[in-house]
């Protein structure tokens with residue numbers, strides 16, 4: 001169940017997902033800073049991106065190489081749209097390489113491919129840039145995970161940090177408001193990564209923090225009410241796990257007894273699981289509940 005950004009009164013940081021295992025972690029980290037963030041497919045259309053009216057767009061990492069045929073990318077016209085609408089863009093790992101490649105620079109297979117712990121040093125620390133709070137020469141440990149690396153920057157970009165092996169670790173074009181980090185600031189293995197994200201969002205992008213988890217309940221209930229309408233009923237396949245339990249609880253708060261939860265005894269449940277789940281829902285959560293049984297090959301389970 002996705003949050004409806006229109007129901008949220010906060011700047012939106014939109015994450016375009018290119019398949020990194022860390023993409024959802026970026027979303028979570030940003031939400032922990034009280035800023036609303038949402039993750040959508042990296043190959044979304046420009047109109048789908050524009051409709052969400054983001055203040056910042058983050059291009060995630062991913063397992064691809066920009067040189068592979070059909071490697072995913074942001075839609076054509078995206079950089080121009082971002083500039084025209086004063087949207088700040090940050091590329092992380094593959095996202096940085098996409099920016100470089102698509103804006104006229106060059107990415108090549110790295111001589112020393114970097115995976116794991118790496119030290120980077122700040123090459124240039126202009127006021128209000130990615131490392132605006134640091135001094136030139138400052139060092140920090142980060143988490144790298146890339147085979148390709150930047151060979152030539154597009155016009156207007158500069159390197160602001162390098163790895164201890166000399167690879168480009170961070171770039172920016174402050175005039176166009178395009179930024180890139182070759183490492184993953186969102187993982188705890190980059191101890192200063194959260195501070196970098198915080199500085200970037202609040203000092204560089206000027207994002208306002210006003211979102212918190214308590215808002216989610218009200219927003220979700222409103223979205224569900226609008227979706228279901230005044231008379232329709234909803235069926236929820238309820239396993240007793242976290243996902244369907246949260247979904248059922250929210251929908252029940254929104255539409256009450258027009259929700260019908262169905263638990264399927266598929267014959268492969270744990271010992272007394274059916275009794276436990278039924279009891280929890282009827283006694284503790286007060287959810288209207290029905291049992292169902294499935295048959296396989298004519299045999300009742």
Ligand SMILES: Nc1ncnc2c1ncn2[C@@H]1O[C@H](COP(=O)(O)OP(=O)(O)OP(=O)(O)O)[C@@H](O)[C@H]1O
Pocket residue numbers: 236237238239240241242243244245262263264265266
């Ligand atoms: N025994 C069951 N009875 C009813 N619905 C089920 C049952 N098992 C699974 N489902 C439905 O299929 C969805 C996906 O099931 P899966 O086992 O992949 O768990 P999940 O995605 O982790 O969700 P959950 O945390 O709710 O178990 C569940 O969220 C639920 O809607």
